[in-house]
Amino acid sequence: MAYLRVYKPWQMLRRPYRVVGVQPERASTWSLTLEPMGHGGMRFQPGQFAWLTAWRSPFAAHEHPFSLSSSSEQTDKVGFAIKELGDFTATIGELQPGQRVYIDGPYGAFSPDRYADVEHLVLVAGGVGIAPMMSILRTMVDRGDERPVTLLYGSRDWDSIAFRDELAELEGALKLKVVHVLERPPEDWQGEVGFVTDQVLARHLPQGAVRYDVFLCGPLGMLNAVEAALEKLQVPQKRIHLERFDL
Numbered sequence: 001m002a003y004l005r006v007y008k009p010w011q012m013l014r015r016p017y018r019v020v021g022v023q024p025e026r027a028s029t030w031s032l033t034l035e036p037m038g039h040g041g042m043r044f045q046p047g048q049f050a051w052l053t054a055w056r057s058p059f060a061a062h063e064h065p066f067s068l069s070s071s072s073e074q075t076d077k078v079g080f081a082i083k084e085l086g087d088f089t090a091t092i093g094e095l096q097p098g099q100r101v102y103i104d105g106p107y108g109a110f111s112p113d114r115y116a117d118v119e120h121l122v123l124v125a126g127g128v129g130i131a132p133m134m135s136i137l138r139t140m141v142d143r144g145d146e147r148p149v150t151l152l153y154g155s156r157d158w159d160s161i162a163f164r165d166e167l168a169e170l171e172g173a174l175k176l177k178v179v180h181v182l183e184r185p186p187e188d189w190q191g192e193v194g195f196v197t198d199q200v201l202a203r204h205l206p207q208g209a210v211r212y213d214v215f216l217c218g219p220l221g222m223l224n225a226v227e228a229a230l231e232k233l234q235v236p237q238k239r240i241h242l243e244r245f246d247l
């Protein structure tokens with residue numbers, strides 16, 4: 001208790017961050033960019049998360065977990081992609097440039113950095129589950145990582161795809177194939193429709209003897225359904241990595 005309630009908040013207080021950007025994205029999501037104030041920032045692996053405290057002192061113990069969405073190669077700033085869902089997340093858009101906030105992290109084991117032998121990354125995201133995937137992709141650009149990546153990204157419709165334009169640009173910068181899966185597609189839509197099912201996965205998973213791992217993040221229902229679909233396709237459990245946005 002002493003560590004959690006006294007030592008850790010005191011450490012966070014000594015390493016504050018300044019808000020430098022609050023940008024609206026599609027799907028009620030905000031890109032929040034912070035820069036360290038008077039310290040060297042935080043080293044993290046792409047895909048990990050941190051606890052964010054805003055509006056209060058770290059001693060108030062009112063923190064919320066969010067995946068880091070920025071490149072882990074850039075330590076002069078950190079970014080989050082935060083979807084408005086409840087009391088705290090509804091206030092993100094009100095944060096002002098210059099405002100002091102605190103982060104505690106990094107935490108979590110959801111990162112391709114832990115599986116160096118992966119030849120092809122398969123990322124499966126639903127909704128704001130795209131946040132850790134943005135970190136993975138942005139980091140790959142900064143590292144000049146030339147491994148192929150397939151991103152299957154489930155969204156309600158074409159206008160609710162957060163980071164849609166940046167993902168199109170990343171397809172040019174990386175060996176990345178983005179497969180949008182839309183619940184309610186536009187009339188002239190030629191792509192995948194509905195949810196990320198075993199049939200959708202079978203059409204897009206790497207073929208042949210290539211070693212691939214699947215990184216999966218999205219709403220709970222989607223995680224369970226995609227995990228079951230991967231099992232049906234006989235993807236070994238140890239090749240499937242999940243991040244649950246639910247403690």
Ligand SMILES: Cc1cc2nc3c(=O)[nH]c(=O)nc-3n(C[C@H](O)[C@H](O)[C@H](O)COP(=O)(O)OP(=O)(O)OC[C@H]3O[C@@H](n4cnc5c(N)ncnc54)[C@H](O)[C@@H]3O)c2cc1C
Nearest residue numbers: 064065066067081082083085086087088089131245246247
């Ligand atoms: C490891 C981890 C990583 C995460 N990463 C991210 C991330 O990168 N981006 C992100 O956006 N989120 C992420 N989350 C989820 C995020 O932490 C929560 O969405 C956030 O803490 C919710 O706080 P809140 O006060 O806004 O919501 P709360 O007010 O606590 O609401 C919690 C839940 O109640 C529901 N709820 C709230 N108000 C209403 C209402 N009026 N009507 C109906 N339902 C309601 C919401 O749907 C929500 O699911 C992550 C969670 C974990 C555990």
